[in-house]
Amino acid sequence: MEGLKNRLLAGIADLDINVSDAQSELLISYLNLLQKWNKAYNLTAIRDPAMMVSKHLLDSLSIAPYINAMRYLDVGTGAGLPGIPLAILYPEKHFSLLDSNGKKTRFLIEVRQQLKLENVSVHTERVELFTPESAYDGVLSRAFASLQDMVTGCEKHLLPGGKLYAMKGIFPETELSQVPKHFIVEHSYSLSVPNVDEERHLLVLARR
Numbered sequence: 001m002e003g004l005k006n007r008l009l010a011g012i013a014d015l016d017i018n019v020s021d022a023q024s025e026l027l028i029s030y031l032n033l034l035q036k037w038n039k040a041y042n043l044t045a046i047r048d049p050a051m052m053v054s055k056h057l058l059d060s061l062s063i064a065p066y067i068n069a070m071r072y073l074d075v076g077t078g079a080g081l082p083g084i085p086l087a088i089l090y091p092e093k094h095f096s097l098l099d100s101n102g103k104k105t106r107f108l109i110e111v112r113q114q115l116k117l118e119n120v121s122v123h124t125e126r127v128e129l130f131t132p133e134s135a136y137d138g139v140l141s142r143a144f145a146s147l148q149d150m151v152t153g154c155e156k157h158l159l160p161g162g163k164l165y166a167m168k169g170i171f172p173e174t175e176l177s178q179v180p181k182h183f184i185v186e187h188s189y190s191l192s193v194p195n196v197d198e199e200r201h202l203l204v205l206a207r208r
Contacts, residue, residue: 011058011194026088037107043079054195060085062191063202069138076144080108087120094119100126127153135159142167147175151183164205
């Protein structure tokens with residue numbers, strides 16, 4: 001376990017993110033829960049803990065410098081990615097984790113309780129049927145189908161001036177041509193995730 005923590009801390013240093021000892025312990029505790037529940041619930045195809053650090057924790061944290069909203073909806077959050085790592089990093093921000101898979105949201109409820117993450121709420125619903133009490137100034141997605149589907153499914157959950165934050169692998173040229181005309185890509189960031197060779201990008205979309 002010490003090796004995983006060292007891998008995490010080295011990666012966080014490479015990302016140039018400030019994380020307290022308490023936050024790094026929470027990230028490792030989340031990783032432990034993910035490993036434990038993954039055996040029965042199949043939350044992620046990645047089984048190797050070292051790769052979980054890189055492809056889940058560090059990948060999620062890599063967008064931290066580029067998000068500046070206070071209330072986020074994490075759509076199709078799955079095992080809580082990127083929402084849980086970001087909630088640990090930003091206790092002052094609120095993260096609503098949305099997934100239609102009841103097994104995954106049961107895991108997320110356990111994570112919230114075990115780690116005492118008061119800035120996290122968990123919702124079991126499809127995005128098109130989700131009816132939150134209020135809209136959000138940021139919607140996150142790490143595994144949503146396409147930019148077009150993200151705009152179509154999520155724009156109703158955005159406050160005026162709110163942003164869609166779409167995490168992608170290779171730069172999605174084809175998807176960009178299909179984004180509804182009333183949305184624009186405000187920013188595109190090429191992400192460098194420690195120990196991950198694949199291309200990673202973050203696209204920030206907003207209403208015109």
